[in-house]
Amino acid sequence: VDNRKLVEYFRTQMSQDPDVASAVAAIRSLLEFLKRDQSETILGLRENLTKAIGRLQEADSSVAVSSGGELFLRFISLTSLENPDLSQCRNVMIERGELFLKKISLSRGKVAKLCHTFIKDGAKILTHSSSRVVLKVLESAAADKKRFTVYVTESQPDSAGKLMADKLRRLNIPVTVVLDAAVGYIMEKVDLVIVGAEGVVESGGIINKIGTYQMAVCSKAHNKPFYVVAESFKFVRLYPLNQQDVPHRFKYKADTLKTAEDLNQEHPIIDYTPPSLITLLFTDLGVLTPSAVSDELIKLYL
């Protein structure tokens, strides 16, 4: 199967349904790839899938695509594939793949159900950039007849915060857009901070849009709770010690990685927030403290 077609399929998935998580779109494309794959052995199939995941990562360098792909691969090959007939094995794998996809499509709803109870009536919430999970959480809180106001950071360089503000206005939630530099200024007014995550790492920290780390440091200084909402397919087997330790393939956009001459001159688009600054993580596996993330990861990956 042509790798270009795979990337095209992925991109069409993303554009057709703007609300879908990039990892879900990646997994849908991988499932399609699996259905059309022509390899003769299971090992060959796995190799092709791994190469396909690599291709998707080149197209969209977010952490979620990488983690989603790896988890998908593990989930479908976790069964005992002892059947000598390859097509039977392939059918079993496709079945498990569909099951996995169905499970993770429901995860955002589960997260929203857990988190919206933490938003009290009259709360002032600060959030960063545009996250579909945070949007869903605020949506369910509003549906629960809670009154709250939201401050969104502008989040340069792509001004994603303004998109978030538009979506919130359509839900009739009072929202204010603030500058990225105004986070310290606004922190004393807010009651809690909720952010999404592109990836949750083994230490319990998160990788998210640049600017999240300074928001976490500010909220720690003001003793405001810092909540993270993320689906479980975003758990990734990375363990960064500091900002420099995050691999380059996640820090920059895929096109930048290919064309840039000196990466030190480019602006990274994500940063790492260590677990000591995070109060709680809301996932479809439950409400976790950062130290429990490692426990869940051991269960998922081992």
Add this chain to the structure above:
Amino acid sequence: SKTLFFISFEPFRGGLDCATVEPLFYCSVSSDLEEKRIPLPSNSQSLQSCTVTVFILFLQIPLRSDYGYKVSLFSHLHQYSRKAPLTQQISIPATVIHPSIVRLGLQYSQGIVAGSNARSVALLHAFKQVIQDYSTPPNEELPRDLVNKLKPYISFLNQCRPLSASMGNAIKYIKKEISNIPSQCKEEEAKKKLLLCIDNYVNEKITLAAKAISKCAIDKISDGDVILVYGCSSLVNHILCEAFEKQRKFRVIVVDSRPRLEGREALRRLVKRGIRCTYVLISAVSYILPEVSKVFLGAHALLANGYVMSRVGTSQIALVAKAYNVPVLVCCETYKFCERVQTDSFVSNELDDPDDLIVTREGKTQLADWQSVKSLGLLNLVYDVTPPDFVDLVITELGMIPCTSVPVVLRVKNVDQ
């Protein structure tokens, strides 16, 4: 074998109180104690409602006596002198203790074999010798008898130098393997099986684990790194040598402390490979830390609440590294994980020979007669305990885990067994 009695008088609940006889002898080998309750004759008025607890014990292992004044905070620990090894009190022929165990005990107490991994491997080799020379006495079964034979050896080694957590886990494993031998198994076969088990244990838990850990750890070493190490950890030295062979460009700062000065051995090993090293004493650690990019520490044991037990001085280095925001990585094999919980360094530690702290400089030994000064105590601690907030990452052969996930690993291991 001699027999000694320990008599203590206990008052009945709410009854008369009475004097307790001073214990005549105390032995730490509780497995050799047999408890018998004998009611006293009724003519002794004040002792009417008391019971006598008689401990009959068979003296086999001589006790090592404590040496010198012990600081009151550590008075519950033993403090022995290296000049009075336990073997001086053992009569010849020592039919009770196997000669390789006696040799091992001497090597431990004199500090010839030191370091967690070295001690465990030496212990397992000595046990292999014991098993090879063992022959089942008539009317006895190999599993039960061999385990009973090992008990006095273990208490002897404990007297020479307190057992480490890794040694404790190794002993538990051996005892389990011995008890699992089916009773119909022939002696030669059983011995062969046990020797193979021990070899596998050493290979899997120590040698291969070191390889897996260095593979993980080398990912964390990038070019241009300045790595700080403390003392001499066989695992950390192994990792650095492997990383150097894989052409990583880094330099090492070795921190050392008195009285053991183990850092010199680490320095020797690293410089022999050609790694660029700097050597400082622990008092200078806050001076050189701004230059450091990572700290690699070894561990003696990892406790169930995430605390790291390691050579004294380690928690100091972790504290200062945290203050300078330098990541601290602890490298530890899983066989050193223990179920104990400790939050401070006082409750369970080891006191080394206090005479080690006396130093002769320019022909003058200031503390030579420290024993004559009644209020002076010399404290030579061996271990200390580092809280998990100072440790960023623990590298084990199962992968990289945060310090708080140690109980998860213990749980997974227990499920496997």
